[in-house]
Amino acid sequence: MIYRETGQFKSTYASDQQLFPIVQDRWFVIGVVAFAFVAVPFLASEYLFLAILIPFLILALAAIGLNILVGYCGQVSLGTGAFMAVGAYSAYNLAIRMPDLNLIVIFLASGAIAMAFGVLFGIPSLRIKGFYLAVATLAAQFFVDWLFARVKWFTNDSSSGSVSAPPLQVFGYGIETPAQQYLFVLAFVCVFALAARNLTRGAIGRAWMATRDMDVAAEVIGIRPMAAKLSAFAVSSFIVGVAGALWAFIRLGSWEPLAFDVNRSFQLLFMVIIGGLGSILGSFLGAAFIVILPLVLNQLPTWLGIPLSTAMISHLEIMIFGALIVFFLIVEPRGLARLWAIGKEKLRLWPFPH
Amino acid sequence: MNAATSRNLTIAFFVLLAGAAISPMVAGPAKFPQWLEVVLGGLMSGVLYSLVAIGLVLIFKASGVFNFAQGAMVLFAALSLVRLMEKMPFLAALAVTVAIMVALAFLIEFLVLRRLVNQDPIVLFMATLGVAYFLDGFGQTVWGSDIYTLQVGMPKEPKILFENTFEGGILVSMEDVVAAVLAAIMVGALAFFFQKTATGRALRAVADDHQAAQSIGIPLNRIWVIVWSVAGLVALVAGVIWGSKLGVQFSLSQVALKALPVVILGGFTSIPGAIIGGLIIGLGEKISEVYLGPMLGGGIENWFAYVLALVFLLFRPEGLFGERHIDRV
Numbered sequence: 001m002i003y004r005e006t007g008q009f010k011s012t013y014a015s016d017q018q019l020f021p022i023v024q025d026r027w028f029v030i031g032v033v034a035f036a037f038v039a040v041p042f043l044a045s046e047y048l049f050l051a052i053l054i055p056f057l058i059l060a061l062a063a064i065g066l067n068i069l070v071g072y073c074g075q076v077s078l079g080t081g082a083f084m085a086v087g088a089y090s091a092y093n094l095a096i097r098m099p100d101l102n103l104i105v106i107f108l109a110s111g112a113i114a115m116a117f118g119v120l121f122g123i124p125s126l127r128i129k130g131f132y133l134a135v136a137t138l139a140a141q142f143f144v145d146w147l148f149a150r151v152k153w154f155t156n157d158s159s160s161g162s163v164s165a166p167p168l169q170v171f172g173y174g175i176e177t178p179a180q181q182y183l184f185v186l187a188f189v190c191v192f193a194l195a196a197r198n199l200t201r202g203a204i205g206r207a208w209m210a211t212r213d214m215d216v217a218a219e220v221i222g223i224r225p226m227a228a229k230l231s232a233f234a235v236s237s238f239i240v241g242v243a244g245a246l247w248a249f250i251r252l253g254s255w256e257p258l259a260f261d262v263n264r265s266f267q268l269l270f271m272v273i274i275g276g277l278g279s280i281l282g283s284f285l286g287a288a289f290i291v292i293l294p295l296v297l298n299q300l301p302t303w304l305g306i307p308l309s310t311a312m313i314s315h316l317e318i319m320i321f322g323a324l325i326v327f328f329l330i331v332e333p334r335g336l337a338r339l340w341a342i343g344k345e346k347l348r349l350w351p352f353p354h
Numbered sequence: 355m356n357a358a359t360s361r362n363l364t365i366a367f368f369v370l371l372a373g374a375a376i377s378p379m380v381a382g383p384a385k386f387p388q389w390l391e392v393v394l395g396g397l398m399s400g401v402l403y404s405l406v407a408i409g410l411v412l413i414f415k416a417s418g419v420f421n422f423a424q425g426a427m428v429l430f431a432a433l434s435l436v437r438l439m440e441k442m443p444f445l446a447a448l449a450v451t452v453a454i455m456v457a458l459a460f461l462i463e464f465l466v467l468r469r470l471v472n473q474d475p476i477v478l479f480m481a482t483l484g485v486a487y488f489l490d491g492f493g494q495t496v497w498g499s500d501i502y503t504l505q506v507g508m509p510k511e512p513k514i515l516f517e518n519t520f521e522g523g524i525l526v527s528m529e530d531v532v533a534a535v536l537a538a539i540m541v542g543a544l545a546f547f548f549q550k551t552a553t554g555r556a557l558r559a560v561a562d563d564h565q566a567a568q569s570i571g572i573p574l575n576r577i578w579v580i581v582w583s584v585a586g587l588v589a590l591v592a593g594v595i596w597g598s599k600l601g602v603q604f605s606l607s608q609v610a611l612k613a614l615p616v617v618i619l620g621g622f623t624s625i626p627g628a629i630i631g632g633l634i635i636g637l638g639e640k641i642s643e644v645y646l647g648p649m650l651g652g653g654i655e656n657w658f659a660y661v662l663a664l665v666f667l668l669f670r671p672e673g674l675f676g677e678r679h680i681d682r683v
Contacts, residue, residue, distance in 0.1 A: 076479075127667065136660070315499065
C-alpha cells in the first residue's frame with residue numbers, strides 16, 4: 001500500500017539513473033541517516049555504542065571495501081586483515097612521527113598506504129585466478145603479521161610489541177566520549193558508502209562486474225583486465241585500510257598484530273557472503289549479523305538461566321556460529337541483501353498479490 | 355605465454371631454487387653434515403604437510419569443493435582418538451574413530467553438500483569454513499580442550515646416522531622417519547584404491563566430469579560420502595602423526611594453513627602434486643628458517659612458504675601438476 005511507485009514518472013535520464021529511483025527508498029535512507037546522526041547520540045547507552053554500534057560501523061566499512069573486491073570484481077581475497085593492519089600501523093606511525101597532522105588526513109593517508117600495498121599484492125591476480133589467488137593473498141596476510149610483529153621500526157621500538165593510539169583530536173575538538181567516537185566513525189562510513197555506491201554504478205563498477213562475470217569476455221569487449229583488477233584492489237584496500245585505522249584508533253585504542261590476524265580476514269569474508277556479494281547494503285547487513293550474533297550467543301545461556309563454564313560457552317559459541325553460517329548459506333546463498341530485495345518485491349504487491 | 359616458455363620458466367625456477375638450497379652447503383665442507391640434517395628435516399616435515407594437503411586435493415578433485423575444514427577434521431579425529439584411548443585399547447579406539455569419521459562424512463554430505471549443489475565455489479568454500487568452526491567447537495565441547503599426549507608407540511629418541519662417514523654424524527628424528535614411512539604407505543594404498551578398484555574408477559570419473567559420470571549411472575551423492583570418508587581417514591592419519599609429535603591441542607586445526615601453499619604449488623587437482631609440493635615447501639621452509647631466518651629476525655617460516663608458492667604461481671598459474679585451464683568465451 002505504502003510502498004508503491006505508481007505515479008512516479010521518470011522524464012529525464014538523470015532521474016532514471018539516480019541513486020534511489022523510488023521516492024520511498026530515498027526518504028527511508030535519508031530518514032535512517034538523519035536518525036543515526038541526530039537521535040542515536042542522545043538515545044544510545046555507552047554499552048550500545050562501544051559493543052555494537054562502533055564495531056558494526058567500522059566492520060561495515062571494511063566489508064564494503066572487501067565487497068568491492070570480492071563481490072564486484074570477483075577476486076577472492078583472504079588477506080583483508082593484512083590490509084587493515086597496514087592501515088592501522090600506517091596511521092600509528094603517521095600520528096607518532098608527524099603529531100601536527102590532522103587526524104582526517106592521517107586516516108586518508110593510511111588508506112593510501114594500504115592502497116599501495118593492496119595494488120602490490122593485487123598484481124598476482126593478473127596471472128592467478130580463483131582459489132589459487134585466494135590462497136596467494138594469504139601470503140600478504142602472513143607476511144604482514146610477521147612484519148609488524150618482528151620489525152621494530154613499525155611499532156616504534158615498543159618493548160611489548162603492542163602500540164597505543166595517541167589522544168584523538170579533530171580541528172581542536174577531542175574525540176573522547178563514545179558518542180563523539182560514534183559520530184566520527186559514522187561520518188566516515190557515510191562518505192565511503194556513498195562513494196562506493198557511486199563507483200560501483202559507474203563505468204568503473206561495470207568494468208569490475210564484467211571482469212567478475214567472465215574476464216575473457218570482458219577483455220574481448222575492450223575492458224582492460226589489468227586496469228579493472230588493479231583498480232578494484234586499489235579502491236578496496238584503500239577503504240579497508242581506512243577501516244583498519246579506525247578500528248585500531250577508535251575501537252581498540254591499543255593493539256598488537258594479533259588484532260588483524262587471519263581470523264579477521266575470514267570474519268570479513270563471512271560478512272560479505274552472508275550479507276550478499278555485490279551489494280553495499282549487504283555489507284551493512286552482514287556486518288550487523290556478524291557483530292550481533294556472537295553477543296547474543298554469548299548472553300543466551302545467562303538469559304535462559306543455564307549455568308555453563310566460560311570455556312564451554314566459547315566452544316558452544318563457535319559451534320553454533322559455524323552451524324548458523326552453513327544454515328544461512330543453504331537458505332539463501334545470495335545473502336541477506338537478497339532477502340531484503342525479495343521482501344521489497346513482496347511489499348510492492350501487497351496487499352493485492354496480482 | 356606459450357607452453358614452451360612456461361616450461362622453460364618452470365625449469366629455471368627450480369634450478370634457482372636448487373641453487374639456493376645447495377648454496378649453504380658450498381660455503382664450507384665442514385658444514386655439510388649440518389646442511390644434510392636440515393635438508394632431511396625439511397623433507398620429513400614436508401611429508402607431514404603433504405598428508406594434510408592430500409585430504410584437500412581428494413575432496414577438491416571429486417567435488418570441486420575447497421575444503422577448509424580439513425584442518426578441523428585433523429583436530430577432531432585426533433581428539434576423538436586420544437579421548438577414546440583413555441577408555442579402550444588402541445585398536446578399538448581406532449576403529450571407533452574411523453566409524454566417527456565416516457559418520458561425519460555422511461552427515462556433511464547429507465546436511466551441507468547436498469543442499470548446496472550448483473552454488474558458486476566461494477559459497478561452498480564459506481560453507482566448509484562454517485563446518486570448520488562447527489567442528490572446532492563441537493570437538494572441544496565433547497572431548498575437552500586441554501592438551502593431550504597421544505601415545506601410539508612412536509619412537510621419541512632421535513638417532514645419529516652416518517657416524518662413520520662424517521664427524522659427529524647427523525641427527526635424524528626417528529619419529530619423522532616413521533611418519534614418512536606411514537605417509538608413504540598411505541599414499542600407496544590411496545593410489546591402489548584409485549587405480550585398481552571399481553569405486554576408485556568411479557571417483558576418477560566424477561573428478562573428470564560430474565555430468566558425464568552421472569549420465570553413466572555413477573551416484574554422485576554416494577561418491578561424495580566416500581570421498582569425504584577417505585579424506586576423514588587421511589585426516590585421522592595426519593592427526594595421529596601430528597598429534598603424537600605436537601600433542602593433541604587446538605593448534606592442530608591450524609595445520610590446514612600450512613597445507614594451503616603446498617596445494618597451490620602442487621596444483622589443486624593432483625595428488626602427486628600434493629606430495630612433491632609438500633617436499634618443496636618443507637625443504638624451502640626449513641632451509642630459509644635456518645639460513646635466511648637469522649638475517650631477517652626469525653619467525654619467517656609462517657610466510658615463507660606462501661611467498662614461495664606465490665612466486666612459483668606467477669610462472670605457472672595452475673601449479674606444478676594442476677589441470678591447465680583454458681578460458682573460452
